[in-house]
Amino acid sequence: MTSSVAIGIDMASHEADFYIHELYPVNFFGTTVYITTTHVCTLIVLITIAVLAIVARRSVLKKREVPSKFAAGVEIAISTLLNFVNGTMGKAGKKYINYIGTLFIFVLLSNISGLFGLRPPTADYGTTLCIALISFVMIQYAAIRYQKWGAFKSLFEPIFLFFPINVISEFATPVSLSLRLFGNILAGTVMMALYYGMLPIFCKFGIPSALHVYFDLFSGAIQAYVFCMLTMTFVADKRNVEG
């Protein structure tokens, strides 16, 4: 049994277990912080991505008459990604394809990791806020780079009285991006934990597979798609406006 005191949460019930567990205390400049399940699961997801990437690279580079099924699958995935990014961002897509691809794979595997008994890292607000902040910095950089002073001028439109509202709407972007991903995945995690924790034993075979397909696979894939799509839409929007 690990210590089951989640961050700011009193354990009311030991049955439904969807909390972030603190595994190992670390002394960080005088304050005690904890290695939590989020860190461990993120590490597992990252190692999985690295292994997949190495295997994919080796199988694609191998010289053969007919590429193996795995290599063909990797090529199809890459060309789908290219079409996806170029279709949304047009010519500018080439610069952002690395970031969008990385983001998509990480968020997708994080969301799906609930299927393998891990607690999804994206069900922790720390993770989603960080990736949303990276996207936010990228959006603002694109605005300043391609609109120059127009980026600041557009904060004062239509008249200067709208300045606070425009600033709030700029800062609402990362908040809504991160909360959307976090809320969806956390809702799935909580539902699965309640199902497993609250019902009698004969309900736990067979029936949860349908719930796993919906909450982990379908919802996770949709949310990864939506996160990447919205990031691309915002960046393309900032780039294309003539300022």
Add this chain to the structure above:
Amino acid sequence: MTQIHIDGLISACSAIGAGIAVCSGIGPGIGQGIAAGYGASAVGRNPGAKGDIMSTMLLGQAVAETTGLYGLVVALLLMFVKPFGK
């Protein structure tokens, strides 16, 4: 008459508040249904553009879902973090 302890009162009110906050799921449900209905009719009219219609519909639904998720987050905060109890 039995005494009501203040912590119990706060827990009970938090639970009621969480229940009310989750009612924000009604709006996104209606909105997503409308979006899906128009998406289906658009595919019926122009089956060739199914991919574009699908992605636009999913994007719109995801944006419409945000308000419902705010309600969900508020409910979870009230239930499990208990900001008023300390």
